[in-house]
Amino acid sequence: MAISDVKEYTHLTEDEVEQIGRELDAIRAEVEESRGAADAAYINRLIKIQRALAAAGRVTLLAGTRSRRTRKPAWVAGAALLGLAKILENMEIGHNVMHGQWDWMNDPEIHSSNWEWDTAQPAEQWKHSHNYIHHQFTNVLGYDNDIGYGILRMAREQKWHPYYLGQPVYNSLLAALFQWGVALHDLDLERIRKGEKDPKEMKRQLRQILRKGRNQVLKDYVVYPALSGRHWRTTMTAAATANLARNLWSYVIIFCGHFPDGAMHFTEEELENETRAEWYLRQILGAANFEGGPLLHILSGNLGFQIEHHLFPDLPSNRYAEIAVRVRALCDKYDLPYTVGPLHRQYGQALRTIVKLSLPNHLTRSDEPQPPERPETADRPVRDRRRRSDDERPPRRVELGAWTRSPRERSHD
Amino acid sequence: MDAAPRLFAELPRDAELQVPVPFACGTPTYPESHDGSGPSVRALDSRRVTQCALSRVCGVCGAGLGRPLAFLGSQEEADQNAFHFPASHLECALGLRVALAGLATPVLGQPGPVDDWTLLTAAAFEFVRPGSTDLDPRPTFQPVQSRSTSAGRGPS
Numbered sequence: 193m194a195i196s197d198v199k200e201y202t203h204l205t206e207d208e209v210e211q212i213g214r215e216l217d218a219i220r221a222e223v224e225e226s227r228g229a230a231d232a233a234y235i236n237r238l239i240k241i242q243r244a245l246a247a248a249g250r251v252t253l254l255a256g257t258r259s260r261r262t263r264k265p266a267w268v269a270g271a272a273l274l275g276l277a278k279i280l281e282n283m284e285i286g287h288n289v290m291h292g293q294w295d296w297m298n299d300p301e302i303h304s305s306n307w308e309w310d311t312a313q314p315a316e317q318w319k320h321s322h323n324y325i326h327h328q329f330t331n332v333l334g335y336d337n338d339i340g341y342g343i344l345r346m347a348r349e350q351k352w353h354p355y356y357l358g359q360p361v362y363n364s365l366l367a368a369l370f371q372w373g374v375a376l377h378d379l380d381l382e383r384i385r386k387g388e389k390d391p392k393e394m395k396r397q398l399r400q401i402l403r404k405g406r407n408q409v410l411k412d413y414v415v416y417p418a419l420s421g422r423h424w425r426t427t428m429t430a431a432a433t434a435n436l437a438r439n440l441w442s443y444v445i446i447f448c449g450h451f452p453d454g455a456m457h458f459t460e461e462e463l464e465n466e467t468r469a470e471w472y473l474r475q476i477l478g479a480a481n482f483e484g485g486p487l488l489h490i491l492s493g494n495l496g497f498q499i500e501h502h503l504f505p506d507l508p509s510n511r512y513a514e515i516a517v518r519v520r521a522l523c524d525k526y527d528l529p530y531t532v533g534p535l536h537r538q539y540g541q542a543l544r545t546i547v548k549l550s551l552p553n554h555l556t557r558s559d560e561p562q563p564p565e566r567p568e569t570a571d572r573p574v575r576d577r578r579r580r581s582d583d584e585r586p587p588r589r590v591e592l593g594a595w596t597r598s599p600r601e602r603s604h605d
Numbered sequence: 606m607d608a609a610p611r612l613f614a615e616l617p618r619d620a621e622l623q624v625p626v627p628f629a630c631g632t633p634t635y636p637e638s639h640d641g642s643g644p645s646v647r648a649l650d651s652r653r654v655t656q657c658a659l660s661r662v663c664g665v666c667g668a669g670l671g672r673p674l675a676f677l678g679s680q681e682e683a684d685q686n687a688f689h690f691p692a693s694h695l696e697c698a699l700g701l702r703v704a705l706a707g708l709a710t711p712v713l714g715q716p717g718p719v720d721d722w723t724l725l726t727a728a729a730f731e732f733v734r735p736g737s738t739d740l741d742p743r744p745t746f747q748p749v750q751s752r753s754t755s756a757g758r759g760p761s
Contacts, residue, residue, distance in 0.1 A: 295749070303728075396610075467737040
């Protein structure tokens with residue numbers, strides 16, 4: 193369902209909304225005040241582990257494939273180690289470093305400006321399509337390109353077309369080839385097709401994608417297999433399996449963030465004159481968490497705390513678990529929905545939405561609670577929900593920021 | 606990512622002031638886009654400012670940031686550690702400072718003419734969005750862990 197007025201949907205007064213904003217500001221301030229050596233040690237340790245896993249996987253494949261006796265176990269172990277390394281690098285390290293979560297450490301390597309990750313999409317394009325477009329216009333129909341990635345119909349407000357009958361197939365292909373789908377995400381194929389894309393920028397982005405994709409293919413499917421000598425095929429298939437595992441895992445985690453029942457979509461009316469506190473509310477209503485132990489959360493880049501990530505995208509991910517306790521208490525206090533469930537249920541609901549919305553609305557029924565009736569908008573014509581260019585995206589007047597940082601951290605001496 | 610980054614020398618010129626128009630000023634204000642008016646160096650485009658902050662791109666040329674980050678603004682902004690112009694490449698900020706030196710009119714969204722542009726470098730920044738009751742409704746860039754400062758009309 194798409195919400196056009198968050199306050200009305202949640203039945204909160206303006207004062208209550210502002211009070212929620214102040215309480216979330218306070219949470220942010222406390223985390224910023226307390227981040228320090230332990231957090232830095234966490235990310236440094238994780239990067240060491242990830243690199244050790246990647247090295248172990250490569251060495252296992254290089255050495256273990258030489259003997260017939262060890263070839264199969266080496267393939268299994270190598271693919272598993274490499275897959276784990278890629279998952280960790282993409283989810284808990286790359287995604288979060290590029291959000292600037294660790295910039296405060298002043299580390300020349302672990303910095304949003306220069307981190308390049310082990311996947312096909314160039315970091316620069318990810319920082320635009322994800323950090324800006326998705327986090328700025330979260331779940332707003334026609335603005336947030338992550339709603340269906342341009343190929344899936346994920347909200348009942350999106351107009352149905354016979355093309356969507358193939359949605360379960362497109363979804364399977366997207367999952368298996370996720371890194372390549374993400375690589376093309378910022379190109380905005382729909383706007384290219386309509387001739388709305390700046391040709392100069394399109395060519396520049398294509399060159400970036402081709403260069404990055406070529407390097408990824410060379411590394412996984414040429415250089416390391418070549419180093420394996422006549423057993424190159426074993427190394428190549430292990431790398432392909434690791435990439436497939438990473439693709440499937442990252443796809444599941446990302447789809448669990450915004451598409452389970454309870455995660456709301458919004459219309460552009462909600463963006464107009466949105467206050468910072470209302471922006472907080474939109475993040476809470478538009479995201480969904482999943483439950484799990486510490487290992488599951490690390491492997492998912494702490495995106496099981498998707499609500500907290502959207503509230504505080506540039507706070508260190510290792511702090512989301514403690515933040516979640518307080519955010520959930522705040523939601524309980526104000527009777528706000530806080531969408532959470534086990535991973536299998538959250539993904540099952542997303543999958544059900546994909547299948548359901550492959551059909552026209554009159555053949556299915558919504559699984560979401562209905563918003564309050566708004567007589568003044570009920571008869572309005574369907575809005576234009578095509579993808580917007582940057583020039584067409586409105587500025588958000590006020591929203592989350594670091595205005596509550598401690599004086600110590602504001603110091604630049 | 607609709608506007609391609611441009612080299613400093615290739616930035617569009619302000620028709621009135623004949624100075625380069627940086628990326629952060631480069632588009633008309635929503636929703637009055639495509640109204641035929643050319644880019645102006647006088648005001649910041651709030652969409653571009655937010656894009657620069659979240660996408661981590663240079664406020665002058667629009668390309669990905671590196672280290673150190675440079676912040677260009679008035680002495681008052683430096684004193685408050687709150688710049689309105691986005692983080693930039695050092696070379697881009699130096700070039701813009703030279704181009705804007707001596708202008709007797711407000712530019713880059715400043716409330717008045719800036720006699721001495723201040724350039725500050727840092728490793729990181731916080732993008733601080735205004736609250737609903739703030740007098741200045743614009744976000745600011747607040748450098749963290751800066752490494753050096755220099756002030757003046759331009760490099761000697």
